[in-house]
Amino acid sequence: MNTFFQSVLIVVGSAVFSIAGLLLTRKMLGPNNLQRHHELASNILAVVGTLNAVLLGLVILEAQSRFQQARTNEAAESSAVGDMRMYAEYLPEPTRGLINKHVGAYVTLVRDVEWDSPPSMQPNK
DSSP states (O other), X not given: OOHHHHHHHHHHHHHHHHHHHHHHHHHHHOHHHHHHTHHHHHHHHHHHHHHHHHHHHHHHHHHHHHHHHHHHHHHHHHXXXXXXXXXXXXXXXXXXXXXXXXXHXXXXXXXXXXXXXXXXXXXXX
């Protein structure tokens, strides 16, 4: 099943389940019993909403941190590949050609296979 359709199904199912629970609770408890607890419930919901906002902020901060770390790793790896090619220019020809061949094969592998594959599908290094 497609991920988009799974996501839509989860969202719609959660909304239907939530509305059904709301209607069932209102029917079972009655409006008078619910009205007595409005003040307490509003304070609890305010605390839960604040904690939810803080948690969401921390999740976003962690995602940005991981993205920045991935950018740093990519820059370091590309710099190391460039340095290998540059240092190979000072070596004699059979060794220089072999290093350039292996570095070129590595760059092609990273570009064509690993770059677009998800982390779980990448080969172990």
